[in-house]
Amino acid sequence: MEKRASIPPGLPRPNPTVSYWQDPPSQLANHRTTPDLPKTTDILVVGSGITGSSLAYNILNRPSSHSVLLLEARTACSGATGRNGGHTKCASYRDILDNVRDLGEEEAAKITRLQYNTMRAIHAFAREHGIQCDSLQGDTVDVFYDQGQVEKARNAVAKIKRILGEKDPAARYIFYSAEETEKKFLAQGSLGSLQYEAGSLSAYKFVTGVLDLALKKGLNLQTETPALKIARNEDCQKGWTVYTPRGEVKAKKLLLATNGYTAHLYPTLQGVIVPLRGHMTAQRPGSGIPKEGLGGTYSFIYDSNYEYMIPRPPGSKFAGDILIGGGAARAPNEGLFEWGETDDTTTDDFIRSYLEDCTKKYFGTNWGEDDPEGRLRKAWTGVMGFSADGFPLVGQVPGEEDLYVAASFQGNGMVLCFEIARALVAIMNEGDEKELNKWFPKAFRMTSERTKHKFQGKLHSKVSPMDLELKSQG
Known part of the structure; x- marks a missing residue:
């Protein structure tokens, strides 16, 4: 596993398998809001799956007037979100025992409720905004x-x-x-x-529906524009420069919604997000x-x-x-x-x-x-994308001002990402920490300590001795 975890993820491959959901493709599949890539933007999001699209929508839905640019290496929603099974399913019972042991009952309850609330919120959002995504x-x-x-x-x-x-x-x-x-x-x-x-939907149709709403609020979506590398802005300027085959973009804030590919842009996370x-x-x-x-x-x-x-x-x-x-x-x-x-x-x-x-x-x-x-x-x-401790990595990257990440959803993104995006936007805007901590698990927060854990594979799938404890002990 150590050897497998050390393999650099690289960029998303060209000409991927076509998922059931992507046939036929959305009218936004090859969308470019402007013919040329902007030279600057307030906020740049990399990745157009459920995380990236939800981040863009939440930012643009706030009263502030930030410019938002979203880059996608391939076509819109061509990554994991457009390739999953369409399950909005929590299965919280499968990790609750480990979470109670490792985090305590209060944090374990937050995670369970976050998953459940995300499941309900996705379907409610689709109804409210008329997104035709076979929501059930x-x-x-x-x-x-x-x-x-x-x-x-x-x-x-x-x-x-x-x-x-x-x-x-x-x-x-x-x-x-x-x-x-x-x-x-x-x-x-x-x-x-x-x-x-639980529930089900076409995640591809849902996300392209969210992107459409964000476009109407001013999003600049640039598909088939891979982010090759990132670097802090030079000359003591705040923010980051993102390099692409179509030129470079300077952004005041950079959000990585790149899940399993995140270590390509930020190699420090190699082996942290696998x-x-x-x-x-x-x-x-x-x-x-x-x-x-x-x-x-x-x-x-x-x-x-x-x-x-x-x-x-x-x-x-x-x-x-x-x-x-x-x-x-x-x-x-x-x-x-x-x-x-x-x-x-x-x-x-x-x-x-x-x-x-x-x-x-x-x-x-x-x-x-x-x-x-x-x-x-x-x-x-x-x-x-998976992490060593089995939790998403959400927040500002330690030691990197204006660089944020939301990634490693352990294959459960459909009952995590939508609400995680809301939390990250609050974190980015220095929202009310006391209010955020009422519902957002501390275990999901990005910390330097979490990047030191050794990756050993998927958690919560096999039965451990603790799982078989007598119910009277629980």
Whole structure:
């Protein structure tokens, strides 16, 4: 892992795999607000995913009149956000025990509520602003295939209910037996399941919708303009210079919303934020899957990791299609070769084949016959970012005035980034710290101490002895 974490991420690759969501591309895909790149700007954001777009919108939605420039190396929303499964799912129970142990109950509760509130806020924002992104709110189910994970889930849910209170909506969890799981969710061969609130949407359509709103407020969006390097402004000027193939830009403040690629622009974060290439597939459902589609989203939890699955809602393009991602933990060496990998122009044959095969395995005879056109409609990859302690890195870069970062979302950006962007804008504008600390976790703040942790891989996926403690002890 140390070797994989030391691989420089480089720039986003040209000609990446085309995700299910990007076909057809948005009208903003190749947008350039002005023919030429501005020479100066008040605030420059690098990255046009959910973090960068939300940052731009939040800055421009404030009463101050800052000029905002957003640079994207490829087409708009061409990174991880435009390549994920479209899950707005918290799964807070999977990390609550570790968070309580490492941070205490108050901070653990903040993280749980932030995830839940972000999930709700994204769908509410889409409704409020009329963003057509196939937004669907409902329930999700985690189907278990490992007894240790079942026990961990029971202990974790008991902990959440005690800390948040039984009536808190973020603490609503319902367990089902194996028999109930097959009857209700059609999944066969499980040890049971856990149902709770979640949602789904096209993150690509959501983000391009946010970008459109920001453009109307004065955003200058420049796609296909990679940031090659950054440097502090010379001649004692405050701010930063960003170098691109189209020229250089001087910015008073620089915000890096570059997730797994962040170390390319700020090498000090090499090995602090580590990329992980993830795989996604879109599949035609079998004949046994209900024609109206499955009622909610899924995760399939086994001993070391999980797959996540999102059925396409009625009325959407290819309604009933099943999007399923993950699979790396089933590859040789538990997919170690995917860490440090930023080549999203291709897929790994083993992982792609595993994902294609696993849907029928999870549903068994309930899957039915494959579609005459074949099961696999599309496969693609995307690059995520992970940190050593398992938390996002948000705030001013230590020792670097006017340089800010929001990155490393551990594959859970859809229930983190939207509200994290709001927090970073408050931090950047020296907002009310007392008010911010009421809801924003200190564990997410960028500190020099956090950059010293040694990266060892994805956290919260395997079962630890603490996870199996007696509920009476929690």
